[in-house]
Amino acid sequence: MNRALPALLCLLAVSCVPSKRREVDSPTWLRSGEVLIIGRVLLTPPLTPEEQSLSWLATDWRGKVMLVIGDEPTPISRPFSTSEYSGRIEAPADREFSVALPGASFSVRGCVVPLDLSGGPADQAVLPGGFRVEVKPGDVALYIGTLHYRRDEFLEGHHRRRGRRVPPHPVRVSEALGRFRPAAESADDAIPDAKAVA
């Protein structure tokens, strides 16, 4: 039972995860009013297997970065709730994503990297976004380019899009991080910089 409980909790958690955007390879697969969005998310250095603790139910998410989109470029807040995965774009690490979206402008709020979905409290890295993708009437397919995140060993970093530095996020990445994850909660502060004193 001790082994089954985390698996059951994980099953429950994963089964509650809202659906992702429909992946399509060609405009011919689009439904009426939809537009094909193609792009790529690059994480440098890439995630290593040790950095993600995923149960067998979520192994499909290994190495993937989840793009969170919305009408407004509202930063992703912490704690990140499972319901916010709704309508995510699953971006594979090694290739471009290609999804069908409603034919309207949208904003990339940021990205989420699942770090711990092993049955206990979930943990994820939240990466900044904050830019808008304009969809014009008659657009069939849009290439939004590569969103390139460079991160350090603490999973903090900045991002560039199409080789151009995106304006700084209104909230410093480290300020948006949860410092503490008791049971199923998290906070919004960060560990202060430690200083060498001798």
Next chain:
Amino acid sequence: MLKLLAVPAPVFLLAACGGGMSQQMEDPKDLDASLVYGYIDMADGPCWLQWFNMHQVSPKVEKPYVNFRIDEGVFYAEFVPLGSFQFHELGGWGSFPNGNTSYNFMFPKQAEGLRIEKPGMYFIGCFKMKDLGNFFKSKYDIDISENPGEREVLSKMLPHAKGTLWEQDIRRRLEALK
């Protein structure tokens, strides 16, 4: 009777040795070792601090977890190698009325950390656990605290450094903080 003894025994042992680590410091085996220390006030938490560790995220090593020695909220580790570290987990056994329960608090993997590029003494800071829960739901957070200061933390550690190379370093730092 056996059932009654089975639980208090490990609780007593853990309380006595700080979650498995002795309070007594040792001479560094590695010349690049650093002393990392701080304090966390758990008075508002469900348990006292009995274990606390951090995770070495860079460079990758076979045993990446560093356990702190603990003395009444003061945590310290004198064997920390060069590298980058993040807080990983802290906890303890519940005190009355939460007895017989193990509490573990995890830190998120995406957070600022400690980057040690040269050996030395690193004061991480003082923290205080806050109870933000209510009758129906428990919720805790930690916040930065001004008290006690680094001097008090070092004074608490000093007896545990007696006879080691760290003793002089701690005394020197205490002098500097006067």
